[in-house]
Amino acid sequence: MLRRDYPNQLCSIANSLEVIGERWSLLIVRDVFNGHRRFGEIQTSLGVARNVLSARLQRLLDEDILERRRYQESPARYEYFLTQKGLDLWPTLIALLNWGDRYSPTPGGPPKLIRHKVCGGAVSERGICEECGQVLTARDAIQVPGPGREAAALAAAGAGEPA
């Protein structure tokens, strides 16, 4: 993106996209949701160029979406965590996840499923537990592999070592 901002929009959607609309940004946030906390982990997971990842992490820190904590002195090494502001992106990610599940389906079914931690119910497009009806937040949900991921794993195994 040449300029990451959208001038004169006076719209909260545009404001949001100015912050998290850059390429890779939301996938980095998703990765941190998924428990990837370190530079190398995120870089391997995404395949993003290291300089771009560095710039995006810095931006997300500046915007108070991520925070980092030192887990090792000398050389200083950091882990990245979501702030409340970052956690509040969860409904956006859930909406994108469900839209993708519906319209860009992975062969074999959804690669990921989101479940309510407490009751195990499926989570709707709106981030609501379909079992108990609770309106969930990021902290209430866990992710489990879906049939699509298992199918892909089988396919990969089959390709490497045909039955």
Next chain:
Amino acid sequence: MLRRDYPNQLCSIANSLEVIGERWSLLIVRDVFNGHRRFGEIQTSLGVARNVLSARLQRLLDEDILERRRYQESPARYEYFLTQKGLDLWPTLIALLNWGDRYSPTPGGPPKLIRHKVCGGAVSERGICEECGQVLTARDAIQVPGPGREAAALAAAGAGEPA
């Protein structure tokens, strides 16, 4: 974006972003939600370069998010409309809208408010009517100017013609 795709992600969020994650795409969808249907309207509203708008509209047509209908023959002129797939981006837009309202607040309050058509209730972050509890879709909601837009209009008027 150099490549708009995110290879090897096996993730519906990434799949969604491959389709609507390019710069301007989601704002074009938002504009069509807002009733802008013609090339010139959208171009003026967004300030996007015309060649880029042309490319994005074509992509959104290819992806079956928009469809166009001829409203005039010779020269052929088209209006753009949302398909069901496009309408189903509504929860994503609502999530971004609310996140922006919360964390990138416009002075004077939200520039836009979303209301349930039937009962007039406010629409929550999850696209649920806070009045009657119904889980809403794009067709159930209308948009009304919020205090932020009025404040900005007053400020603009005041700047042009000081009291």
Next chain:
DNA sequence: GCAGTCGGTTGCTTGATGCAACCAAGTGTG
């Protein structure tokens, strides 16, 4: 001592974006 790891930064290349000019087929105005 020497390779390997981690978390970057730097430099170069490529390609997407922004911008202005142009175009084609009409419509309006005198």
Next chain:
DNA sequence: CACACTTGGTTGCATCAAGCAACCGACTGC
């Protein structure tokens, strides 16, 4: 009739961001 204006683009060029590989500093392991 001439001429400007509108609409919906397309084309060409300049610029800036993304991808990629190489490098680096400070360790760790052997």
